[in-house]
Amino acid sequence: MNKITVGLEERSYPVFITEKMVTTFPCSFKELFNKKKCVLVTNSTIAKLYSKVIAAWQQELNFALHVMSDGEKHKTVKTWNEVIDTFIAHQLDRSDYVIALGGGVVGDIAGFAAAAYMRGIDYVQVPTTLLAMVDSSVGGKTAVDHPRGKNLIGAFHQPRGVWADLSFLETLPKREFIGGCAELFKYGFIGGQEIFSFIKNNSQKLIDGEADVLMEGIKKSVETKARIVGEDEKEAGNRALLNFGHTFAHALEQFYGFEGLIHGEALIWGMLCACELGSRNMTMLSTHKAEYRKLLCQLPLPALPYEPEPHLLYRAMFADKKASGGKLRFVLPSVPGKAVVVKDVSEKRVMDTLESVLVKKTSAFLNRSQPLS
Ligand SMILES: NC(=O)c1ccc[n+]([C@@H]2O[C@H](COP(=O)([O-])OP(=O)(O)OC[C@H]3O[C@@H](n4cnc5c(N)ncnc54)[C@H](O)[C@@H]3O)[C@@H](O)[C@H]2O)c1
Structure with a gap:
């Protein structure tokens, strides 16, 4: 396992790069957030491929699941709004948190929803694509696209941590x-x-x-x-x-x-x-x-x-x-x-x-x- 720290004073956070350790992630989230409420945001492809992992995590963390449609064309204000609706429906408050499980699209949308909801709640990134592992999950840029340009609407909002496990890459096309x-x-x-x-x-x-x-x-x-x-x-x-x-x-x-x-x-x-x-x-x-x-x-x-x-x-x-x-x-x-x-x-x-x-x-x-x- 490798641990790298993004050094941003009070907003510093760890990036863990692991191999075959996904079953241990809920333990880390529990440590970080104690008994807080949580919504896990993912997309339809990952929800299907990793249904067992998600079910096992859910047993431990008791989160609400938000499954968005897959693809860059869904990286929109509309999809973002639906994520916020789920936060509201599950009455997340300022001390609760979000898990973004997916590639850059899920990470950017879930991160932007966490950035905006109640002026900012915590979230963690669990990247499942190589691109998200090396880039989008780290650094706190969150956004959605606009028909006139990519990532035109967004915010800087650093995650509390990033958990990247190489085993996710086994199913990546x-x-x-x-x-x-x-x-x-x-x-x-x-x-x-x-x-x-x-x-x-x-x-x-x-x-x-x-x-x-x-x-x-x-x-x-x-x-x-x-x-x-x-x-x-x-x-x-x-x-x-x-x-x-x-x-x-x-x-x-x-x-x-x-x-x-x-x-x-x-x-x-x-x-x-x-x-x-x-x-x-x-x-x-x-x-x-x-x-x-x-x-x-x-x-x-x-x-x-x-x-x-x-x-x-x-x-x-x-x-x-x-x-x-x-x-x-x-x-x-x-x-x-x-x-x-x-x-x-x-x-x-x-x-x-x-x-x-x-x-x-x-x-x-x-x-x-x-x-x-
Ligand atoms: N925030 C940032 O700093 C930053 C940096 C770079 C890119 N981005 C953004 O990231 C997005 C691209 O991210 P991406 O390349 O991860 O695309 P993506 O999130 O669309 O994922 C690519 C495809 O792979 C599928 N997938 C994801 N994980 C999988 C897995 N483990 N097994 C099988 N299929 C899987 C997804 O469902 C999707 O169909 C763009 O929107 C880009 O703007 C953001």
């Missing part, structure tokens, strides 16, 4: 697992030379899900995120680094209407674009370009549902929260393990980048992409 790997690889570009080398040297083992290497990769990712969040909780500075590849990824997700490409798949393309723009914008040496590309191309490149239109992607970038004062903000690679936040990038450079990575007649990547499963 390969496509989702690879999406999580993309988020894990992201830390290689922002977390320092050591994690960059670790990912580079173990890329195939990570993609194959080799347990020991995966445990180490998750640990290093969470350590990186905990360090960055500990330094900059509300994204006034360095936390923006966590958005490496995301300005492009969110534009792709927006362009495809949150269907067709999952977040991690969009991120693979987003990181390729960030490397290309980094090279064009000269934040990195051209000698690193081949190394970065090689690393990213270890991940199976997902086919795009259809050819994107660069000018529409460019426009979609301005709907993203990362655009501020009408200016786009990009996180671009510099030396291995380091990235920089860049604000003044010309439209031409961005458009040239989009053309060269995502448009068939110029892209060096599209012919290597694999059909979506």
